[in-house]
Amino acid sequence: MIEQEEKQKPLNFFQDSGGKKGILAWITSTDHKRIGLLYLYSLSVFFLVGVTLGLLMRLELINPGKDIVEAQTYNGFFTLHGVIMIFLFVIPGIPAVFGNIAMPLMLGARDVAFPKLNLLSWYLYIFGAALALSTLLVGKGAPDTGWTFYAPYSIKTGTNVTMAVFAAFILGFSSILTGLNFLTTIHRMRCEGMTWFRMPLFAWALYATSWIQLLATPVIGITLLMIAAERTLGVGLFDPTLGGDPILYQHLFWIYSHPAVYIMILPGMGVISEILPVFARRRIFGYTAIVYSSLAIAFIGYFVWGHHMFTSGMSGPARIIFSILTFLVAIPSAIKVFNWLATLYKGSIDLKPPMLFALGFIFLFLIGGLTGLVSGALATTVHLHDTYFVVGHFHYVMFGGTGFAFFAAIHYWFPKIYGRMYDIKAATRNFWIIFGGFNVLYFPMLWAGMMGMPRRYYDYLPEFHIPNIISTLGSWIVAFGIIMMIITLVKGFRNGKPVGKNPWNALTLEWQADSPPITENFEELPVVTEGPYEYKS
Amino acid sequence: MSTHVEHRDDTARKMGMWLFLFTELLLFGGLFLVYSIYRFANPEDFARGGHELNVFIGAVNTIVLITSSLTVAISISAMQQGNKKLVLQMLGITIFLAIVFLVNKYFEWGHKIHYDLYPGSNLFRALPPGEGLYFLLYYFMTGLHALHVIIGAIILGFMAWYVHKDEIDATNYALLENGGLYWHLVDLIWIFLFPLMYLIH
Numbered sequence: 246m247i248e249q250e251e252k253q254k255p256l257n258f259f260q261d262s263g264g265k266k267g268i269l270a271w272i273t274s275t276d277h278k279r280i281g282l283l284y285l286y287s288l289s290v291f292f293l294v295g296v297t298l299g300l301l302m303r304l305e306l307i308n309p310g311k312d313i314v315e316a317q318t319y320n321g322f323f324t325l326h327g328v329i330m331i332f333l334f335v336i337p338g339i340p341a342v343f344g345n346i347a348m349p350l351m352l353g354a355r356d357v358a359f360p361k362l363n364l365l366s367w368y369l370y371i372f373g374a375a376l377a378l379s380t381l382l383v384g385k386g387a388p389d390t391g392w393t394f395y396a397p398y399s400i401k402t403g404t405n406v407t408m409a410v411f412a413a414f415i416l417g418f419s420s421i422l423t424g425l426n427f428l429t430t431i432h433r434m435r436c437e438g439m440t441w442f443r444m445p446l447f448a449w450a451l452y453a454t455s456w457i458q459l460l461a462t463p464v465i466g467i468t469l470l471m472i473a474a475e476r477t478l479g480v481g482l483f484d485p486t487l488g489g490d491p492i493l494y495q496h497l498f499w500i501y502s503h504p505a506v507y508i509m510i511l512p513g514m515g516v517i518s519e520i521l522p523v524f525a526r527r528r529i530f531g532y533t534a535i536v537y538s539s540l541a542i543a544f545i546g547y548f549v550w551g552h553h554m555f556t557s558g559m560s561g562p563a564r565i566i567f568s569i570l571t572f573l574v575a576i577p578s579a580i581k582v583f584n585w586l587a588t589l590y591k592g593s594i595d596l597k598p599p600m601l602f603a604l605g606f607i608f609l610f611l612i613g614g615l616t617g618l619v620s621g622a623l624a625t626t627v628h629l630h631d632t633y634f635v636v637g638h639f640h641y642v643m644f645g646g647t648g649f650a651f652f653a654a655i656h657y658w659f660p661k662i663y664g665r666m667y668d669i670k671a672a673t674r675n676f677w678i679i680f681g682g683f684n685v686l687y688f689p690m691l692w693a694g695m696m697g698m699p700r701r702y703y704d705y706l707p708e709f710h711i712p713n714i715i716s717t718l719g720s721w722i723v724a725f726g727i728i729m730m731i732i733t734l735v736k737g738f739r740n741g742k743p744v745g746k747n748p749w750n751a752l753t754l755e756w757q758a759d760s761p762p763i764t765e766n767f768e769e770l771p772v773v774t775e776g777p778y779e780y781k782s
Numbered sequence: 783m784s785t786h787v788e789h790r791d792d793t794a795r796k797m798g799m800w801l802f803l804f805t806e807l808l809l810f811g812g813l814f815l816v817y818s819i820y821r822f823a824n825p826e827d828f829a830r831g832g833h834e835l836n837v838f839i840g841a842v843n844t845i846v847l848i849t850s851s852l853t854v855a856i857s858i859s860a861m862q863q864g865n866k867k868l869v870l871q872m873l874g875i876t877i878f879l880a881i882v883f884l885v886n887k888y889f890e891w892g893h894k895i896h897y898d899l900y901p902g903s904n905l906f907r908a909l910p911p912g913e914g915l916y917f918l919l920y921y922f923m924t925g926l927h928a929l930h931v932i933i934g935a936i937i938l939g940f941m942a943w944y945v946h947k948d949e950i951d952a953t954n955y956a957l958l959e960n961g962g963l964y965w966h967l968v969d970l971i972w973i974f975l976f977p978l979m980y981l982i983h
């Protein structure tokens with residue numbers, strides 16, 4: 246009898262079932278949680294490569310003049326740093342890792358709609374990443390165009406642009422397939438009783454994101470193919486001397502890449518909307534407003550690409566229209582921030598690490614957003630365009646925003662994934678190191694930018710020396726904090742205290758599953774009777 | 783110990799396909815955008831380029847593709863009625879038509895390449911810029927489309943194989959429908975390419 250009972254206890258997803266063992270069982274698994282972890286581990290490696298490049302750049306910039314690398318190497322550094330961080334970290338980041346792991350659980354589903362396709366997306370991701378990184382090693386060296394691959398320079402330079410562009414194309418394809426998978430999952434796999442408006446906000450955020458992935462990525466795909474064709478055939482598609490138009494390239498590029506900015510931030514906002522109610526013990530304020538603001542951001546986000554091109558040749562009326570539209574996107578973003586703050590109001594706030602990272606997100610994203618408005622206004626942008634102000638701005642948004650949301654997510658779902666808790670005290674300390682270091686690293690960039698220091702140079706004038714020294718110091722603090730964070734998490738994974746199903750007392754469905762969840766998530770699919778955030782405070 | 787049960791959800795499968803088709807439309811959409819902008823900038827050169835194309839071959843290929851869309855549609859109806867033999871015949875004809883299309887394309891391109899009209903050639907470099915753009919887009923767009931024809935034909939080949947093995951049958955044919963949808967897309971894009979490239983003068 247006892248033996249039989251033991252046999253019936255379902256395996257958790259770390260335990261191999263069905264023949265294959267070890268690594269092979271992982272890289273052939275179609276289990277959404279395993280795929281999510283595959284993404285997490287591979288993505289972390291690329292993130293660390295990106296951070297290393299960032300540190301090297303900061304080191305070069307500690308003094309004016311040449312310190313450690315030549316100008317050409319520096320150009321390769323910032324291009325690859327940008328490509329890695331954008332295409333390998335922030336774009337796939339939260340959806341591919343936490344969307345995969347948590348979203349089906351939150352919907353009360355057994356898996357995503359197309360598990361095999363899900364695994365294929367991961368393979369495409371790895372293939373694209375390998376291509377991108379190998380540009381460093383083969384041929385005429387890393388591309389030196391910046392991650393934007395602007396024509397006509399990207400067509401003329403001798404470096405490995407074709408390969409990098411092709412890598413970005415493959416990564417885009419991976420991203421499209423993930424989006425398609427999530428959309429179908431959300432439409433078709435919600436458990437009984439989970440109506441659209443009982444869906445957790447993270448799932449809503451992924452829903453909006455997936456639409457953008459699906460509808461914007463093909464445009465960059467074809468644009469990058471055009472760059473590749475142009476480089477092999479040389480017929481002047483974007484070359485003005487041969488009748489082409491380089492500005493057209495910029496339009497096509499940003500038609501994708503601006504919506505992509507929302508691919509980066511929306512899932513992060515979704516994570517924050519999950520974490521705040523749990524650690525404030527309050528119902529989320531303005532659920533519907535947050536849902537609609539996600540959709541609104543996704544929609545308006547398509548029409549603002551022109552604001553990247555204010556200074557590159559555009560008619561007056563077009564600039565005014567793009568500027569107005571840009572200010573419009575600020576509205577749904579602000580709606581979210583106000584709703585979050587209202588959720589906190591009168592809550593009993595518990596400053597556990599996930600909450601700290603979430604609050605850090607709000608603070609940094611606010612600075613990122615406000616500096617964004619400064620860069621989006623026609624009068625100020627002329628002064629600030631292509632300066633370190635912009636570099637500071639987008640690190641506040643992408644690193645302070647999405648990066649911090651990513652860290653928040655890992656601290657939040659960690660006990661669910663591994664069934665163990667990390668050292669809360671150490672994690673709290675790590676947060677303060679990263680958060681503090683972050684501001685030391687990037688605030689001086691805003692300052693240097695205001696003074697007029699241009700971006701993408703390995704050298705600068707002596708008058709910018711002070712902010713650069715401070716910034717480089719900050720980069721060391723951040724790097725130290727990230728290393729400490731990894732150590733804390735790995736220790737927690739190795740010998741943290743085992744936790745039950747629901748260590749945070751959260752109400753969304755993933756916390757009803759075992760920690761770690763069993764292979765098909767639930768022994769019996771849950772039935773939902775109310776919204777996801779009905780905390781009785 | 784595999785407790786996995788196949789949950790079949792045909793609606794989900796078709797939805798996935800439709801979403802994928804959107805992305806295909808946008809992929810070509812980017813090219814159509816570039817085409818319209820450059821056509822607007824160089825109307826005469828584009829018109830001159832259009833005169834160089836063989837409207838006859840283009841028209842034949844249009845008819846070939848539309849017919850193939852019909853045969854795919856028939857194969858799906860036949861599947862609903864469980865008429866396996868007709869399904870296989872119709873898929874066979876469709877694939878045959880795809881090959882006819884590609885052979886025509888081969889001769890059409892081959893002819894141009896024969897008299898040195900291809901990107902990178904000397905003749906090509908001597909063309910006025912707008913005409914160069916026209917031909918670049920011509921090769922790029924019809925080439926990408928031809929690639930889709932090849933992929934579509936391979937997909938339909940697999941469908942025929944599954945039907946043959948009874949993995950697709952009258953109760954479970956969403957896959958075949960998806961293959962058919964893809965083929966209609968290939969057809970649809972050509973319906974836009976043909977007038978844009980061959981007919982507007």
Ligand code: HEM
Pocket residue numbers: 296299300302303323324326327328330331334335390391392393636640643644648700701702703720723724
């Ligand atoms: C410790 C971490 C990091 C450091 C020290 C760092 C440092 C830098 C520096 C100094 C630049 C400017 C290079 C120049 O214009 O000359 C830069 C550019 C950039 N960074 Fe970072 N960064 C870090 C993390 C990140 C993260 C997490 C992201 C994205 C999520 C990111 C995305 C970018 C992008 C997109 C660029 C622009 C590249 C280009 O100009 O093409 N960085 N970074």
